[in-house]
Amino acid sequence: xxxxxxxxxxxxxxxxxxxxxxxxxxxxxxxxxxxxxxxxxxxxxxxxxxxxxxxxxxxxxxxxxxxxxxxxxxxxxxxxxxxxxxxxxxxxxxxxxxxxxxxxxxxxxxxxxxxxxxxxxxxxxxxxxxxxxxxxxxxxxxxxxxxxxxxxxxxxxxxxxxxxxxxxxxxxxxxxxxxxxxxxxxxxxxxxxxxxxxxxxxxxxxxxxxxxxxxxxxxxxxxxxxxxxxxxxxxxxxxxxxxxxxxxxxxxxxxxxxxxxxxxxxxxxxxxxxxxxxxxxxxxxxxxxxxxxxxxxxxx
Numbered sequence: 001x002x003x004x005x006x007x008x009x010x011x012x013x014x015x016x017x018x019x020x021x022x023x024x025x026x027x028x029x030x031x032x033x034x035x036x037x038x039x040x041x042x043x044x045x046x047x048x049x050x051x052x053x054x055x056x057x058x059x060x061x062x063x064x065x066x067x068x069x070x071x072x073x074x075x076x077x078x079x080x081x082x083x084x085x086x087x088x089x090x091x092x093x094x095x096x097x098x099x100x101x102x103x104x105x106x107x108x109x110x111x112x113x114x115x116x117x118x119x120x121x122x123x124x125x126x127x128x129x130x131x132x133x134x135x136x137x138x139x140x141x142x143x144x145x146x147x148x149x150x151x152x153x154x155x156x157x158x159x160x161x162x163x164x165x166x167x168x169x170x171x172x173x174x175x176x177x178x179x180x181x182x183x184x185x186x187x188x189x190x191x192x193x194x195x196x197x198x199x200x201x202x203x204x205x206x207x208x209x210x211x212x213x214x215x216x217x218x219x220x221x222x223x224x225x226x227x228x229x230x231x232x233x234x235x236x237x238x239x240x241x242x243x244x245x246x247x248x249x250x251x252x253x254x255x256x257x258x259x260x261x262x263x264x265x266x267x268x269x270x271x272x273x274x275x276x277x278x279x280x281x282x283x284x285x286x287x288x289x290x291x292x293x294x295x296x297x298x299x300x
Contacts, residue, residue, distance in 0.1 A: 010052070018040045019047075030181045033045075082159040149180070206283070249281055
């Protein structure tokens with residue numbers, strides 16, 4: 001099973017170009033879509049789950065054309081939108097039973113087996129009789145992933161799944177996605193949280209203003225930032241000047257002032273130690289320097 005995207009464009013009636021010539025090949029495993037708010041991630045997700053039609057371009061899912069075979073493709077999909085809506089007056093089990101019916105499960109025995117299995121997988125079996133409205137934020141996100149998986153889809157698409165979760169729930173959710181992708185399932189994870197990509201994805205795409213800025217493994221993006229991440233120690237007055245000139249990634253107070261990590265060229269006047277880059281460093285460096293240089297070259 002593969003998803004092939006060629007020349008995908010989406011232009012809204014107001015003239016806003018949300019996607020501008022997207023070419024992607026997505027296979028088994030977790031595929032990350034990273035980018036700032038407004039980059040086009042949610043538009044791409046909505047097209048892939050057949051909630052929106054593109055202006056032009058082609059999407060094929062397992063060889064099937066998204067425009068012509070939407071019904072067949074929908075049966076392969078599971079979707080957790082950014083704004084997941086449950087039914088507050090239904091219990092957890094009742095909500096999943098309702099979603100199982102919508103997915104086409106007619107047999108009560110089949111639904112019962114599917115619901116109990118998925119409740120165990122997402123860690124909600126003990127909460128099966130609780131009202132959905134009484135679940136914690138993290139448990140509601142797990143309920144969202146449960147409803148997306150109830151019919152055992154071949155493709156799971158999740159949009160900003162860890163926004164608002166505490167660190168423990170975020171880790172739990174990442175591990176859950178990793179378990180799901182260990183089979184034959186394609187998982188597409190759209191997020192603006194860099195840690196979600198670095199912790200789970202073997203392939204990624206960085207979107208910016210509706211275009212692909214980078215496509216490949218996270219390690220490839222990290223490599224572009226090597227030699228451009230530094231740590232310096234500054235006092236209060238120098239910190240204000242440095243933070244105004246450079247993208248600061250981390251600041252830690254110490255006895256001798258502030259230990260500051262920044263990206264770019266080593267700042268003049270300060271002993272600078274090279275830092276091994278991570279994906280967060282790479283993302284900031286790429287957005288602030290690499291893409292900016294491309295824009296400036298295009299304007300010359």
